[in-house]
Amino acid sequence: MKKLLYRLVTGALLLTWMGVIFWFSAQPATESEEISGSVSYRVVEVCNRIFDKDMTEAAVLLWANRIDHPIRKAAHMTEYAVLAFLVGVCMLGYLDREKKIYLSALFFAASYAVTDEIHQLYVVGRAGRFSDVCIDTLGAAMGLLLFGIVLKLVKSIAKSRGFH
Numbered sequence: 001m002k003k004l005l006y007r008l009v010t011g012a013l014l015l016t017w018m019g020v021i022f023w024f025s026a027q028p029a030t031e032s033e034e035i036s037g038s039v040s041y042r043v044v045e046v047c048n049r050i051f052d053k054d055m056t057e058a059a060v061l062l063w064a065n066r067i068d069h070p071i072r073k074a075a076h077m078t079e080y081a082v083l084a085f086l087v088g089v090c091m092l093g094y095l096d097r098e099k100k101i102y103l104s105a106l107f108f109a110a111s112y113a114v115t116d117e118i119h120q121l122y123v124v125g126r127a128g129r130f131s132d133v134c135i136d137t138l139g140a141a142m143g144l145l146l147f148g149i150v151l152k153l154v155k156s157i158a159k160s161r162g163f164h
Contacts, residue, residue: 003093010090012022017086021079025116036072040064040105043071076132077139084140086110088147098151102144109140 024032041064048055055063089106095101113136119126 001107005060007090007093010086010093014083014086016088017083021083021112021116022119024079025120025126026123028123032126033068036075037064039075040071041069043067074134076135077142080113080136080139081143081146082111084143088144088151092151102148105144105147106137106140109143110137113137113140116138127161 007068027035041060042069044055044060044063047053048060084105087108088101091104092102095104113133116136117130120126120141121128156161
């Protein structure tokens with residue numbers, strides 16, 4: 001019963017996150033650019049305040065424009081890091097060998113990245129890019145690295161407390 005509940009909860013979390021990624025990808029280019037542009041603007045604005053740079057509005061906009069592309073790619077990586085992490089957590093309920101979990105999670109995330117880019121071919125102003133698949137897969141690998149660290153930590157704590 002515990003295993004079934006675990007599978008249901010982690011599966012629901014995974015499907016929800018996949019839906020979030022799909023929703024972001026379904027946004028037309030203008031809407032997507034607006035969101036990333038506002039994030040870039042806020043980042044520059046906060047840095048301006050923290051470092052007391054006293055930048056003009058034009059300078060803030062210029063810097064926001066300069067960092068927009070890296071912000072967008074970091075968002076891609078983060079989406080897929082979370083996806084791979086959740087796949088890893090979910091796979092713990094099905095597989096017992098860690099190597100299979102990591103390989104399955106990486107393959108799943110990379111495959112989803114491919115389908116996501118194909119989906120974007122049908123969204124106004126968007127394009128499917130192989131480079132984005134690579135960036136997403138790199139993000140997934142980073143998410144699995146974090147997953148491995150968390151898994152080791154949890155196992156270590158469980159062992160020290162006498163759980164097996």
